[in-house]
Amino acid sequence: MLLNSNKLLFILILIVSTLITISANNWLGMWMGLEMNLMAFTPLISKKKDKKSSQAMMIYFLTQSIGSIVLLFSVMINSLIFLSPLLISELTSIMIMISILIKVGAAPFHFWLPEMMVNLNWDECMILMTWQKIAPLTILHNLTPNNWFLYLSVVLSAMAGGIGGLNQTSLRKILAFSSINHLGWMMMFMSMNSSWYKYLTIYSILVILICWMFKSMNALFINQLMTSSPSLFEKLTLTITLLSIGGLPPFLGFLPKWMVIQSMISSGLYFIMVVMMLCSLLTLFYYLRLMTAFILSYSSMNKWISYKKPNKLMLLSFLLINLTLPVFMTVSFF
Numbered sequence: 001m002l003l004n005s006n007k008l009l010f011i012l013i014l015i016v017s018t019l020i021t022i023s024a025n026n027w028l029g030m031w032m033g034l035e036m037n038l039m040a041f042t043p044l045i046s047k048k049k050d051k052k053s054s055q056a057m058m059i060y061f062l063t064q065s066i067g068s069i070v071l072l073f074s075v076m077i078n079s080l081i082f083l084s085p086l087l088i089s090e091l092t093s094i095m096i097m098i099s100i101l102i103k104v105g106a107a108p109f110h111f112w113l114p115e116m117m118v119n120l121n122w123d124e125c126m127i128l129m130t131w132q133k134i135a136p137l138t139i140l141h142n143l144t145p146n147n148w149f150l151y152l153s154v155v156l157s158a159m160a161g162g163i164g165g166l167n168q169t170s171l172r173k174i175l176a177f178s179s180i181n182h183l184g185w186m187m188m189f190m191s192m193n194s195s196w197y198k199y200l201t202i203y204s205i206l207v208i209l210i211c212w213m214f215k216s217m218n219a220l221f222i223n224q225l226m227t228s229s230p231s232l233f234e235k236l237t238l239t240i241t242l243l244s245i246g247g248l249p250p251f252l253g254f255l256p257k258w259m260v261i262q263s264m265i266s267s268g269l270y271f272i273m274v275v276m277m278l279c280s281l282l283t284l285f286y287y288l289r290l291m292t293a294f295i296l297s298y299s300s301m302n303k304w305i306s307y308k309k310p311n312k313l314m315l316l317s318f319l320l321i322n323l324t325l326p327v328f329m330t331v332s333f334f
Contacts, residue, residue: 006043013040014131021135027075027096030139031068034103037135038064045124056119063112064103071099094149097140104136106183107156114164114176122215125172129179129211130204133186137200141190150191155275157184162282169222171214174286175207178245181283184276185260192263199256206245206253209318213238225294237315239291244322246284251322 017040021033042061047053074095098109105113117125161181165174182203190196213234219225230238244251249258257280264273 010040010044014044014127018131018135022138027071030135030142031072031075034064034071034135034139035068037132038068041127041132044127045120052119056116056124059112059116059119067099067103069099070102071096074099090147093143093147096143097149097153100136100140100143101153104133104140104183105180106153106187107160107180108153110157110160110180113180114173117172117176118170120172122172122211125175126208126211129175129207130200133183133200137186137190137196140187141194141196150187151269151272154184154188154191155272157181157187158276158279162279165283165286168286171220171222171225171290174290175210178283178287179207181279185257185280188269188272188276189256189260189263192267193259195259199260202252202256203245205321206241209241209321210238210245213241213318222290222293225290233312233315235295237318239295240322241318242287242291243284246287247280248284250325252325253322255325 013036017033017036019033020036021030024030024033038061042057045053045056045060074092077092077095101107102109113128117128120128157180161177161179161184164180165177168174168177182199186196186199186203189199214220217225217230240251244253247253247257261273261277264270
């Protein structure tokens with residue numbers, strides 16, 4: 001992503017708008033921050049003479065606008081309808097929740113996310129899966145959500161993220177469905193514990209590592225992983241990173257899921273926990289399918305593919321990041 005002065009300005013607005021949403025003490029301030037975020041991210045993904053980026057812009061703009069309209073309407077409806085206060089608070093809470101679920105791409109409002117990510121490059125996918133989740137999830141946390149609608153969305157997100165990625169060959173779609181699955185875990189953690197940001201932080205680190213490696217390989221589909229002729233060290237690094245984001249111990253990605261499982265056991269939500277763990281196994285399956293093509297083939301170099309060799313020090317740091325779970329277990333950092 002070429003960083004000219006315009007891009008830098010929009011990135012700055014993107015950061016400031018998220019901070020405005022986080023620090024706002026009323027609904028209107030949060031809505032304003034989300035609108036600024038929308039208006040900053042849309043130009044970031046625009047490119048001249050590119051039909052795919054135009055399609056991504058339209059998908060993103062329309063879905064986020066619908067979410068903003070529902071949010072603003074549900075905030076203002078409170079003083080307009082003369083019904084019982086308990087009924088209104090329940091109705092308003094669910095409508096605000098629906099608007100946030102539309103914005104963040106959680107099931108059953110998730111269909112726009114994979115379709116949009118196919119049309120983006122790796123830098124934009126990385127921003128969409130990490131930074132763009134912070135503001136809507138903060139608003140959802142402010143609702144103190146623990147009602148039936150959130151649990152319904154959590155189960156549907158876990159199932160949609162697990163099943164949706166099974167028959168995909170596009171790496172960006174696979175990561176999009178994985179993001180939906182992780183979003184279900186994050187929202188479940190949010191309903192029981194205020195430390196959901198720890199899950200988001202670890203997930204963001206792993207997504208940034210994976211997007212950086214796929215970008216350096218110039219890979220957009222599973223079969224392109226074999227054409228870049230990576231070294232054994234690069235294969236090992238990507239394999240461990242993918243197993244980590246799949247939530248397999250003893251890697252770092254298992255730590256947030258472990259925290260969620262502990263919270264669910266203490267809250268007595270055993271049925272939802274079993275469903276989410278089974279759906280998480282499905283995500284691990286399509287990561288394994290992605291890795292087998294990558295590891296088992298002895299690939300030869302294709303001269304027409306531009307491939308930038310990753311830095312050895314960077315790869316070593318990736319490995320160290322993913323193998324820090326025993327350290328966290330020892331010092332009880334979380």
